[in-house]
Amino acid sequence: MSSLSLARLPDPAPPEGxxxxxxxxxxxxxxxxxQGVRRTFGARAVINGVDLEVRRGEFVSLLGRSGTGKTTLxxxxxxxxxxxxxxxxxxxxxxxxxxxxxxxxxxxxxxxVTLGHRRGRETRRIAEAALEEVGLGGHxxxxxxxxxxxxxxxxxxARALAKEPSLLLLDEPFAALDxxxxxxxxxxxxQLCRRHRxxxxxxxxDVDEAILLSDRVLVLADGGIRFDAQVELARPRGQxxxxxxxxxxRLLAELGVAGPADPHHA
Amino acid sequence: MTxxxxxxxANGPLALVDLPTRPKVRSAADAFVRGRRFASRxxxxxxxxxxxxxxxxxxxxxxxxxPSPTDILxxxxxxxxxxxxxxxxxxxxxxxxxGLALGGFTGLLLGLFAGLWRVGEELFDAPxxxxxxxxxxxxxxxxxxxxxxxENAKIALIYAATIFPVYLNTYAGVRGVxxxxxxxxxxxxxxxxxxxxxxxLPTALPSILVGFRYSAGVALLALVAAEQINARSGIGYxxxxxxxxxxxxxIVAGIILYAxxxxxxxxxxxxxxxxxxxxxxxxxxx
Numbered sequence: 001m002s003s004l005s006l007a008r009l010p011d012p013a014p015p016e017g018x019x020x021x022x023x024x025x026x027x028x029x030x031x032x033x034x035q036g037v038r039r040t041f042g043a044r045a046v047i048n049g050v051d052l053e054v055r056r057g058e059f060v061s062l063l064g065r066s067g068t069g070k071t072t073l074x075x076x077x078x079x080x081x082x083x084x085x086x087x088x089x090x091x092x093x094x095x096x097x098x099x100x101x102x103x104x105x106x107x108x109x110x111x112x113v114t115l116g117h118r119r120g121r122e123t124r125r126i127a128e129a130a131l132e133e134v135g136l137g138g139h140x141x142x143x144x145x146x147x148x149x150x151x152x153x154x155x156x157x158a159r160a161l162a163k164e165p166s167l168l169l170l171d172e173p174f175a176a177l178d179x180x181x182x183x184x185x186x187x188x189x190x191q192l193c194r195r196h197r198x199x200x201x202x203x204x205x206d207v208d209e210a211i212l213l214s215d216r217v218l219v220l221a222d223g224g225i226r227f228d229a230q231v232e233l234a235r236p237r238g239q240x241x242x243x244x245x246x247x248x249x250r251l252l253a254e255l256g257v258a259g260p261a262d263p264h265h266a
Numbered sequence: 267m268t269x270x271x272x273x274x275x276a277n278g279p280l281a282l283v284d285l286p287t288r289p290k291v292r293s294a295a296d297a298f299v300r301g302r303r304f305a306s307r308x309x310x311x312x313x314x315x316x317x318x319x320x321x322x323x324x325x326x327x328x329x330x331x332x333p334s335p336t337d338i339l340x341x342x343x344x345x346x347x348x349x350x351x352x353x354x355x356x357x358x359x360x361x362x363x364x365g366l367a368l369g370g371f372t373g374l375l376l377g378l379f380a381g382l383w384r385v386g387e388e389l390f391d392a393p394x395x396x397x398x399x400x401x402x403x404x405x406x407x408x409x410x411x412x413x414x415x416x417e418n419a420k421i422a423l424i425y426a427a428t429i430f431p432v433y434l435n436t437y438a439g440v441r442g443v444x445x446x447x448x449x450x451x452x453x454x455x456x457x458x459x460x461x462x463x464x465x466x467l468p469t470a471l472p473s474i475l476v477g478f479r480y481s482a483g484v485a486l487l488a489l490v491a492a493e494q495i496n497a498r499s500g501i502g503y504x505x506x507x508x509x510x511x512x513x514x515x516x517i518v519a520g521i522i523l524y525a526x527x528x529x530x531x532x533x534x535x536x537x538x539x540x541x542x543x544x545x546x547x548x549x550x551x552x
Contacts, residue, residue: 078453095453102450106468106545115464116454143545163454 022232023215028055030089031167031199032077037086039072046072048223049086056166057197061210064220065255070203071171073220077201078169090167095160095198097173101152103144103159110140113159130158133192150181154188161192168198174209186212190235207251211244212237219254227254333515338522341515350504351523357499358489358527361417365424366485370478373429377436377477381470382462387437394433402427403491410495420492427488431480439473440466472543479535486528501527 032054039047046069054060064070075081076088078096103112110127117123128140134154144152153173160168170189174182190213193200204210210217211231219227229250233243315335321327322334329337345351376394379386402423409426413419443466451461493502501520508516 080449102446104447104465116456145547
């Protein structure tokens with residue numbers, strides 16, 4: 001009953017040598033189900049009838065120009081904002097990594113990681129395990145003030161993981177990081193998502209980042225999902241692959257940045 | 267004049283200038299510089315003391331107007347000898363700390379209530395802001411009618427004076443917590459109570475402690491004012507007695523005692539801050 005206009009992209013050139021085939025999620029349980037979701041601010045419908053299904057283990061990126069409601073949609077999924085209409089079903093266990101780390105400065109790193117946990121004998125162990133996963137095993141007792149930007153963001157990621165989310169929401173979590181740190185964070189997130197298999201929704205401005213990480217890329221425009229494509233590229237992905245460039249060109253065109261004239265826009 | 271791009275540079279060496287390198291500073295020289303700075307800072311106070319002492323010793327200034335530093339030291343000796351100083355300090359400290367504790371606690375409760383609940387803000391933020399503008403010293407006659415001239419009136423005055431700094435800073439601190447942090451708390455399943463306890467209060471604590479530090483200063487001020495009311499003990503009692511007996515040296519000694527009390531209270535509050543806020547680093551505590 002999906003009303004999405006699914007655009008199928010040309011398959012990329014067959015990869016040379018062994019590599020992982022693109023994953024399929026049809027048999028996985030649904031983690032997100034949006035039907036006709038609307039959100040209006042005053043007279044303006046920022047989101048006007050969005051349908052979206054995301055399944056367990058699926059990594060979906062949400063692209064769109066500024067003001068197209070990407071973050072609004074993510075906040076609805078997180079439960080931080082309420083839709084004005086339509087139906088939104090999400091799992092109870094949801095985590096968000098925001099653009100800023102949003103750590104409580106007065107709490108040690110491990111307390112931040114287990115912010116939502118009941119305090120008990122296990123709490124510290126959970127925090128340490130999560131920190132170990134993001135490569136910050138030795139920083140449990142540090143104060144947030146002493147962390148670098150990348151470290152703080154990894155703590156935020158550890159905090160998101162410690163909740164064992166079925167749905168992981170990423171709101172431009174790499175935007176404020178320097179280029180080298182961003183590359184390492186991409187690898188880390190990809191690896192962690194493969195291990196824990198949550199459904200992931202990533203809001204980003206970065207087309208390359210979206211292609212690199214996602215199983216599916218959506219472009220939001222005019223209050224709806226304008227473009228929805230599987231990323232048929234083998235992992236690990238490189239930006240030099242021809243399929244990569246083709247998809248990037250297509251997405252940039254959809255975003256109105258470059259490429260052929262947009263037939264949907266008058 | 268118009269800008270004319272210079273012609274292509276001729277081949278040849280560029281005129282380079284030498285940039286200065288950082289001069290090597292030996293630690294001994296460093297110590298010397300620090301010593302000199304300390305000496306120049308100490309110069310003025312020492313000079314004042316010397317002039318003060320000399321002008322009294324030569325009879326240029328009447329000791330009844332301003333006794334010499336040595337006279338004041340002698341007055342301390344006198345006050346300590348019969349235990350008066352100790353009793354006075356104890357009485358004054360007890361008064362100010364009782365008033366501060368009660369006033370601070372009230373201010374804290376009101377500030378939290380107004381900060382955390384809209385109802386609290388609506389109910390008593392406006393009245394408190396109005397009351398705040400009343401100089402507490404102007405309340406003394408009223409307090410004497412209400413509480414008499416005994417201990418109660420003194421503590422009540424300190425209490426009334428110390429509510430507001432804690433209230434204002436607690437309220438501002440709670441309201442100043444980044445709403446994004448609170449949102450993060452909500453994402454991680456914290457209910458309102460645990461958001462208050464785990465996110466808001468720890469983050470607002472620096473501001474709350476600033477309020478207490480202000481209040482401690484105000485408590486001292488209120489103490490001085492309160493001890494002008496029929497004091498039977500405390501530093502104020504020493505001052506009133508000395509006034510009656512025309513002992514200017516004891517009066518100055520008492521005034522300095524108030525100053526020392528103020529410094530001690532400030533140091534104690536700073537130590538408390540340092541212990542309570544380990545996450546802030548040293549910079550802000552300097």
